[in-house]
Amino acid sequence: MACWPGSSLLTFFLLVLSGLRAQAQESVKPCSADKSLGGKIEITSEWIENGCRGSIRAVLRFPLIPRTPQVIGKTAIPWTAQLASTFTAPEVNYELSTSGCSGMTANNEETCHAPGGGKSGKAILGKMGPLGFSTDPHGPGSLTFNPLRPEISALLALQANRDASTPLECVAVPGHSGSGKSRWQFGFMGLSIGPLGPSCTPATAEALDYKNPFVICIPPSDCSYPTDETSRLECIVHSDRHAIIPFSGESSWTSPRASDPYHQGIRSYTVHWEICCGCDEKPGPQVHLVDPEPQKQYTFESNNPGTLEVKFKAEVTPATPDSLQKMQDKVLFKMGTIGNAKMEWDPANPGGKPAIEGDFLTAKLKFTGLPVKNDDFGEKKVELLVDGTTMETVPVKIFFPKLAFNHPGGKSTDPNWFYYWQEGNVCGIAPTDIYDGPHGGWGYSKPSLDSIVRLCVLGPMANSGPEGYNSRNAYGSLTVTGVGKGIKCVAETLEHERHHILIYQTYHQAIAGDPKLDVDGDEITAQGEGTLDGIKSDPANGDTFNMGGNYSSYGDNEVRCREVERKLTIKYFPEKDWANPGCQTLPEPYGP
Amino acid sequence: MKLCFILFGCLVVCAASAAEPPLTQEWLQKNYFESISGESDQLVVKFRSTGERFYCAGGARPDKVNAYGETMPIMAGETVTLSSRHASLRFSPLPKPIDKAGFLITSRFDATSFGGGEGVRYAIVLLPKKGAPPELKFIQPEQGFDPALPPTDPTFQKILKLISDADALAR
Numbered sequence: 001m002a003c004w005p006g007s008s009l010l011t012f013f014l015l016v017l018s019g020l021r022a023q024a025q026e027s028v029k030p031c032s033a034d035k036s037l038g039g040k041i042e043i044t045s046e047w048i049e050n051g052c053r054g055s056i057r058a059v060l061r062f063p064l065i066p067r068t069p070q071v072i073g074k075t076a077i078p079w080t081a082q083l084a085s086t087f088t089a090p091e092v093n094y095e096l097s098t099s100g101c102s103g104m105t106a107n108n109e110e111t112c113h114a115p116g117g118g119k120s121g122k123a124i125l126g127k128m129g130p131l132g133f134s135t136d137p138h139g140p141g142s143l144t145f146n147p148l149r150p151e152i153s154a155l156l157a158l159q160a161n162r163d164a165s166t167p168l169e170c171v172a173v174p175g176h177s178g179s180g181k182s183r184w185q186f187g188f189m190g191l192s193i194g195p196l197g198p199s200c201t202p203a204t205a206e207a208l209d210y211k212n213p214f215v216i217c218i219p220p221s222d223c224s225y226p227t228d229e230t231s232r233l234e235c236i237v238h239s240d241r242h243a244i245i246p247f248s249g250e251s252s253w254t255s256p257r258a259s260d261p262y263h264q265g266i267r268s269y270t271v272h273w274e275i276c277c278g279c280d281e282k283p284g285p286q287v288h289l290v291d292p293e294p295q296k297q298y299t300f301e302s303n304n305p306g307t308l309e310v311k312f313k314a315e316v317t318p319a320t321p322d323s324l325q326k327m328q329d330k331v332l333f334k335m336g337t338i339g340n341a342k343m344e345w346d347p348a349n350p351g352g353k354p355a356i357e358g359d360f361l362t363a364k365l366k367f368t369g370l371p372v373k374n375d376d377f378g379e380k381k382v383e384l385l386v387d388g389t390t391m392e393t394v395p396v397k398i399f400f401p402k403l404a405f406n407h408p409g410g411k412s413t414d415p416n417w418f419y420y421w422q423e424g425n426v427c428g429i430a431p432t433d434i435y436d437g438p439h440g441g442w443g444y445s446k447p448s449l450d451s452i453v454r455l456c457v458l459g460p461m462a463n464s465g466p467e468g469y470n471s472r473n474a475y476g477s478l479t480v481t482g483v484g485k486g487i488k489c490v491a492e493t494l495e496h497e498r499h500h501i502l503i504y505q506t507y508h509q510a511i512a513g514d515p516k517l518d519v520d521g522d523e524i525t526a527q528g529e530g531t532l533d534g535i536k537s538d539p540a541n542g543d544t545f546n547m548g549g550n551y552s553s554y555g556d557n558e559v560r561c562r563e564v565e566r567k568l569t570i571k572y573f574p575e576k577d578w579a580n581p582g583c584q585t586l587p588e589p590y591g592p
Numbered sequence: 593m594k595l596c597f598i599l600f601g602c603l604v605v606c607a608a609s610a611a612e613p614p615l616t617q618e619w620l621q622k623n624y625f626e627s628i629s630g631e632s633d634q635l636v637v638k639f640r641s642t643g644e645r646f647y648c649a650g651g652a653r654p655d656k657v658n659a660y661g662e663t664m665p666i667m668a669g670e671t672v673t674l675s676s677r678h679a680s681l682r683f684s685p686l687p688k689p690i691d692k693a694g695f696l697i698t699s700r701f702d703a704t705s706f707g708g709g710e711g712v713r714y715a716i717v718l719l720p721k722k723g724a725p726p727e728l729k730f731i732q733p734e735q736g737f738d739p740a741l742p743p744t745d746p747t748f749q750k751i752l753k754l755i756s757d758a759d760a761l762a763r
Contacts, residue, residue, distance in 0.1 A: 441678065442677060461655070468643070547643065548622065549679070550711075561677075
């Protein structure tokens with residue numbers, strides 16, 4: 001609390017003169033009549049009592065007036081003189097609430113619980129008289145603001161009795177006896193925010209304990225502790241240059257004993273304060289989007305045409321019938337288009353206007369028909385507008401069902417993954433490549449006919465690598481085959497099959513003309529078996545690395561195509577994969 | 593023209609089938625599995641610890657690629673397909689009422705990516721009777737085998753007789 005030497009006549013004279021001069025410079029101006037000086041303090045704190053842990057919230061809103069009269073006789077006291085003095089709150093509007101508490105006593109013998117509760121009201125702290133402000137001796141205390149130091153002092157006890165409390169009950173756990181009853185109190189006991197220095201030290205702040213006021217030390221300003229008379233006079237004479245209005249900040253503190261189960265009292269707090277013109281004004285009903293949550297994922301249904309429904313839900317505070325009704329007329333939900341999908345609000349929500357459902361504002365939006373382009377999926381914005389102004393924007397993600405067949409273009413027998421990954425160039429599917437579902441497997445090619453890769457049902461699934469093969473002789477061993485999933489598995493399949501095509505195109509004509517070039521029948525010439533893909537294989541054995549079974553004659557050909565899967569050159573783009581499941585679906589992405 | 597293609601396709605499949613060795617327990621153990629054994633209600637395959645791995649789909653398990661050395665049961669009545677890049681091995685139930693007695697095994701190999709043709713081979717494996725020695729009986733298809741196993745199919749008749757004989761022995 002500021003304690004300035006009394007105002008002498010000389011000081012007053014200087015103030016009057018300098019007040020006029022200072023106004024010409026950049027300075028703190030008086031508030032307008034319709035937005036007077038006021039303050040708001042919001043405190044959220046965590047407490048523990050008998051092992052019962054819970055939070056308490058206090059919100060104070062208060063107007064501020066000069067403590068000294070604004071007019072003496074017929075002389076108006078200049079603004080600078082008012083700033084050099086102290087402002088005080090004639091009343092405080094408060095909202096006190098708790099979520100209650102729960103927990104177990106430190107000896108683990110009793111579980112304790114207290115329900116939540118709340119109190120709100122207005123406390124009169126005093127009134128302005130001809131000689132200045134006088135504090136109500138029967139009131140709960142005082143709340144002052146000194147803009148030069150700057151300092152807020154709330155020597156105030158609000159609902160510091162049984163009224164602001166809920167029953168705290170402790171019950172013995174099985175195997176133990178005893179129980180207890182007390183009260184979980186959530187009244188306000190005071191607060192001090194001031195400059196670090198003689199009147200506020202870290203020790204003062206850290207002495208905070210059960211039922212003590214909150215003490216917050218902030219960095220001092222040049223007028224917090226003037227060091228000499230000249231500085232002091234400068235602060236007073238040019239108070240409008242040195243006053244700190246608006247004055248706001250936030251401070252958090254955690255007790256070093258917060259995790260101690262035997263600790264009683266406060267565990268942590270966060271205080272937010274604001275002093276400004278109009279800061280004491282109570283806002284109207286607040287609205288907050290609770291559904292969709294940020295990054296929520298939506299996938300079109302597999303029906304044809306595919307549909308997708310987005311449900312909107314906004315919370316109104318306070319959720320009274322009046323405020324819900326008032327906000328219903330002000331709020332609109334909005335969402336971006338999904339390509340050419342038909343967008344239709346529920347008849348109860350024309351244009352995104354919400355309906356009232358319990359304590360919430362809700363709406364439904366339906367999209368029909370999947371978009372044509374892969375890029376039309378992905379991140380979209382959901383907005384909550386109040387009076388036409390966007391108050392909240394939440395990103396959501398739109399996916400297509402990977403294995404369904406309800407895309408709007410191409411062949412209806414192609415699954416969505418094939419259509420969109422080919423259209424969007426997601427993983428290297430060429431425009432000429434086709435889907436052959438009935439065939440089974442990952443994919444195949446017909447190099448004797450064309451250069452087309454036929455992708456099959458396992459194409460977008462998981463590859464079977466790594467695989468180890470051993471020649472059991474001087475040709476050594478190989479580790480081959482890709483390990484990709486989803487789009488990467490497709491890219492590996494394409495790489496594999498295009499290598500078969502390359503091998504066929506490189507060697508087949510020569511071998512057909514002279515079969516002796518390929519005595520082991522693996523479709524690679526003896527010369528190629530020495531170098532192709534950096535692998536040396538036996539020109540007299542079609543299956544040097546013992547793939548076995550069906551590959552007894554094609555093993556050396558196949559093993560090279562599995563090798564190139566691991567040296568993948570085909571690009572794939574996880575950020576363009578909008579399949580569900582796919583690279584971007586959560587919590588379990590599929591691929592790459 | 594279409595008929596020509598069908599005939600050509602049949603020739604390719606038949607030729608491939610004729611050239612391939614029969615699908616026996618020995619062949620499967622040499623080329624696919626470390627071991628293949630059976631109980632009265634399931635076939636149990638143990639995968640090798642090196643070489644080819646398979647995408648295993650069907651049955652009661654989620655689809656997955658087998659781990660080396662893994663053991664996988666195939667319950668009577670299930671359809672399970674083990675796929676590799678160009679080949680697959682499919683275990684499917686026999687027709688009712690002998691659907692739990694064993695499996696039709698279909699082995700496919702598609703060599704078109706190598707410039708070759710497609711081949712398909714079949715075998716029937718009968719599970720051991722409850723209480724009988726844990727031996728699998730592999731039956732090779734008769735001439736003119738129809739994989740749909742209609743009642744008139746000679747292979748189906750042969751399977752029925754084997755099951756009936758085994759039942760008689762069990763009594």
